[in-house]
Amino acid sequence: MKTKSLILASVMATVISAPTMAADWFIGGGVGAQQNSYKGSTTTEATVDPGFNSQTDNWSSTENNAVYELRAGVYLNDNNRVYGTYSYNSDDLSKQQSLLMSYDYLVALGDSNKVNWFIGATAGVNHVSPDTSAVSSSNNFVWGGQTGIMYKINDKLSTEIGYRYLKQDYDASTSSTVIPPMEGAIGTTTTETASLNDSQQLYLSVDYRF
Template sequence: MKTKSLILASVMATAISAPTMAADWFIGGGVGAQQNTYKGSYDPVLQNPIEGGSQTQHLKETENNVIYEVRAGVYLNDANRVYGTYSYNSDDLSRQQSFLMSYDYLVGLGDSNKLNWFIGATAGMNHISPDASTLDSKNRFVWGGQTGLMYKINDKVSTEIGYRYLKQDYDVSGPTPTPYSGAVAGSETASLNDSQQLYLSVDYRF
């Protein structure tokens, strides 16, 4: 918990200082793909003595679905920016809504400085709503980083392609009062360790 608090505090401190250092504010939006790898298990209340041993079933499934995002922030100068992002992702197992704060360091590539490589850190909150009615929705702290390429189309408009990794800590359990895969009632667990995003966005400076 201490590590998570320090990560969030560092990103927030940079963002709070933005108004006094601001050069260019921007708004934008993007679309991409998010990969979520879930793990889970089902443990029946009644064990079948004929089969012998535990009949616990384990599941590992990777979901790839579209992610949508909107964001707003500020370029402190040519090499630093901070921004907040809201993103939405839905797959067969859950729906996720993320509220993230990010910082990027930009490195100009070439004399024109139109193409920039960026790398940075992200921290925030993710709300996960499982499709299984027996599992509760949860708010979870997430953190990670991103990198990619940003291209300035003109003084107002830029576009970028990026990759973001988010470390998650989602782990829930609940009863299964109705038959599951033909088995008797029992309990199930679900966890999501991390998510990976590949996105394309367009920003407007003002």
Template sequence: MKIKSLAVAAVIATAMSAPTMAADWFIGGGVGAQQNTYKGSSQANVDPGYNAQNFKETENNEFYEVRVGAYLNDNNRVYSTYNYNSDDFTRQQSLMLSYDYLVGLGASNKLNWFIGASAGVNHISPDTDELSSKNRFVWGGQTGLMYKINDKLSTEIGYRYLKQDYDVSETYPVPAPTNNIGWTDQASLQDSQQLYLSVDYRF
């Protein structure tokens, strides 16, 4: 919980300073691969000794993002990102606020290594009518390499880890004359990992 609170506080504090410090605004977009890790179970509500059917599944699919933000100076940037991802279990739409610290590699500073934190809200829509859609908090961090093509264009390749907070369960009654008094399905999204390539335009 402390790590989560620190990540959120750092991102918000930096974002609030953007209007007074910003030197270069930018807009961009990217595409990449996202891996989602799910856990779940199905439990017949018959007796405590009944073994639940448990599963753990990893889904790999593409995701898309658009973002807008500002370089506060040569070493700091803050931005907001919209992400979309769909797999066999859910559709996800997230809105996140991120902060990165950049380190120039070489005298020209064309190539930069970055590391930062992200926090936001993820809207998760399960691909089944039995489980409901939810808005959940998401947070994590990212790192990668950014290359300045010229004064206006830059591209980067990055890795982002996101800790998810989605956990939902539904109980369904079974009508008589069966002995089964119901059935409970539970599902959770543990985390997501993203590998992406993006292009930004400064103005």
């Protein structure tokens, strides 16, 4: 928890310390692809002697599906911007809804200032809804960063292509016990665990300044 607090505090401190000259507010949206990396295990053991002759099967899965986002923020000046993003992603294992706070530093590529490279940090909350009734939904801390290229179409419109990495913090487990009806038969307990380790996004967005 201490590490998570430090990461979130660092993002907020960067936002607050950024110089505030001519601020331009913006709203926008985007679409892209998100890759989620899952890991898990299934352990079966005898109820009369847990741990004895138990069997564990480990698994991993990578899910690729679309991600949709809406965002709003402010350009503090030509080199600094802060914004909040809502994103939605669904795959075969879970649905995710994220609320993120981000800061980017922009570097102009050329004298016209139409093309900018950006790099920044992100922290926020991710709501994970597993695609099973055996595990409940939960809110989890996420953090990471992003980079990409932004192109100014005109004074009001801009578009960008970006890559974002998010470190996830989702873990879930469930267990069930089966007792055979025959007297003297040995029952078994099955424990299943799953974790969402990280997500990677490649997105294209369009923003409107006002």
